[in-house]
Amino acid sequence: MIGILVNVAGLLLIAVIVWWFWIAGRNVSGEHYQESLVIQVKDGVYEPDRVEVPAGQEITLQFQREDPSPCAEYVVFDDLDISAQLGVHTTTNVRLPExxxxxxxxxxxMKMYRGLLVAV
Ligand SMILES: [Cu+2]
Structure with missing residues (x-):
C-alpha cells in the first residue's frame, strides 16, 4: 500500500515538473503562432514582441493598433521589404510570404516599436 502511494506521489511530481518546464518554456520562447494571433500595438511596445511562426508557409499576422500617435502608423519588416499601414483602433492583416x-x-x-518574428 505504501509502495503504491509512493509511486503515485512520484508520478504526480513528474507531472508537475513536466508541466512547469512546459509552461516556463512557453514563456521563454514567446507566443506561438496561431491562426488568430493578434499583436497589439500600444504604449510603445508590440505585445507579444516575439512571435514564432512556422517556416515554409504563408502566414497572416494581425496588428491591432491602439496607439494613435504617428509613431505607430507603420509596421516594417525590413529584411522582407514589407511594410503596412495600420489603422487606429482596428486590426490590420499583414500577409507574409513563405x-x-x-x-x-x-x-x-522610426524603430521605436520593436518586435521579432522567428520562423522555425
Ligand atoms: Cu515609431
Missing part, C-alpha cells in the same frame, strides 16, 4: 527559418525583426518606421 519564410526560411530565421529571425525577422519588425519595427515601426
Amino acid at each position: 519564410l526560411e527559418k530565421g529571425e525577422y525583426p519588425f519595427t515601426c518606421q
Whole structure:
C-alpha cells in the first residue's frame, strides 16, 4: 500500500515538473503562432514582441493598433521589404510570404516599436 502511494506521489511530481518546464518554456520562447494571433500595438511596445511562426508557409499576422500617435502608423519588416499601414483602433492583416527559418525583426518606421518574428 505504501509502495503504491509512493509511486503515485512520484508520478504526480513528474507531472508537475513536466508541466512547469512546459509552461516556463512557453514563456521563454514567446507566443506561438496561431491562426488568430493578434499583436497589439500600444504604449510603445508590440505585445507579444516575439512571435514564432512556422517556416515554409504563408502566414497572416494581425496588428491591432491602439496607439494613435504617428509613431505607430507603420509596421516594417525590413529584411522582407514589407511594410503596412495600420489603422487606429482596428486590426490590420499583414500577409507574409513563405519564410526560411530565421529571425525577422519588425519595427515601426522610426524603430521605436520593436518586435521579432522567428520562423522555425
Ligand atoms: Cu515609431
